Amino acid sequence: MSVPATDPAVYAEYESKWSSLPDTEEAWLARAREVSEVLAKDAAQRDQENKSPRAEVALLKHAGLTKLLGPKKYGGGEQPWSVGYKAIREVAKADGSIGMLLGYHLLWSTTANVVGTPEQADRTSQWIISNNYFVGGAVNPRDSDLKIVSDGDDIVFTGNKFFNTGGVVSDLTVLEGVLDGTQDHIFALVETRQPGIQFAHNWNNIGLRLTESGGVKIDNVRAPWANALGWDPASKQPREDTLKIAFPTLLLPTIQLVFSNFYLGIALGSLEFASKYTTTATRAWPFGGDNKESATDEFYILERYGNFFAHLRATEALADRAGEQLSSLYARYQNDKAALTPRTRGEVAEWVASVKIVSTDVGLRVTSGVFEVTGARATASKVGLDRFWRDIRVHTLHDPVAYKNREVGRYALLNEVPEPSWYT
Incomplete structure (x- = not known):
């Protein structure tokens, strides 16, 4: 389904202007303010036009803000969350939608660091940061959980979510559901552009109009058991060391x-x-x-x-x-x-x-x-x-x-x- 979207070419000049990442907290926040100044120029107009924010996500990528928390060994900024929060705030001053998208991306892109194993966290960080991917999420606890079934070396997600944030403009999507026959939840990241992820394109609310927070259908989307965050792919069981800790x-x-x-x-x-x-x-x-x-x-x-x-x-x-x-x-x-x-x-x-x-x-x-x-x-x-x-x-x-x-x-x-x- 084709939907109106902003053109990433409008911000192409910033890819070369911001060719290197900042290296201090002050420099990162200065970069976030620069992004905010760019967005402020036409924020009201873009809000009214309500187009899918492909250009705005490209701007975040050009600025390196999508890499702010990532490890330096893979090309990230390796800043603490305290800096990430301030950067979100700076971007949101000009455009609440894009500040929200940045915030959700930073959360989803570091999910493996929190609920995954050290190996999963390292592998996921490399995947996201080295490709400068933008991450969305189809995780909404108020909806019915996605159903997960095990199929050999894969897990397969199926179901619907009334809300997902940033998915339409994302490279990767965080899925979360319950393994069939259990009460155990699993998080996994998958590539967004695949036939099994079908966006409803129905986000037309009074505010945060550029967040692409509409519904999504998940139809037999596969992920390897190795990407089931916090799970042991051999036993297909949650790792004990992630079950009993805070x-x-x-x-x-x-x-x-x-x-x-x-x-x-x-x-x-x-x-x-x-x-x-x-x-x-x-x-x-x-x-x-x-x-x-x-x-x-x-x-x-x-x-x-x-x-x-x-x-x-x-x-x-x-x-x-x-x-x-x-x-x-x-x-x-x-x-x-x-x-x-x-x-x-x-x-x-x-x-x-x-x-x-x-x-x-x-x-x-x-x-x-x-x-x-x-x-x-x-x-x-x-x-x-x-x-x-x-x-x-x-x-x-x-x-x-x-x-x-x-x-x-x-x-x-x-x-x-x-x-x-x-x-x-």
């Missing part, structure tokens, strides 16, 4: 913090966008009895910007702290996974849950509140200020934040850490 469950707080960082990036972007509009187009109110020459002299406008900025600054500090906490777990336990205790894992998960709560609350308040300081004319479609609220509103419904409030409440009141789940 480390593989880090996948969930890792992706929850991905969410919070692109929420935060979107909110920061909305304030930056609004401030440019206010200083150039918003007019002072002439009927208040305390008339000002300029909108930037209005007390209520200054007060709102100050309040929004302070709350975003606090959220950013909290997000950075949580990113550092999670990165420290990976650094400490990647080579000694069994040593990570459920309690230590749970305490970091509560840092992540706290960020999710605050970034949701502040993000929604800022992205809707910026209209109060820009004025009625800022609601015009050509301005594009509405896309920030639409983007953050759509994804903050991913899993109810009320449950995160309850979870943190149990931690604060009863000193209980959460049991790992698909959302915790």
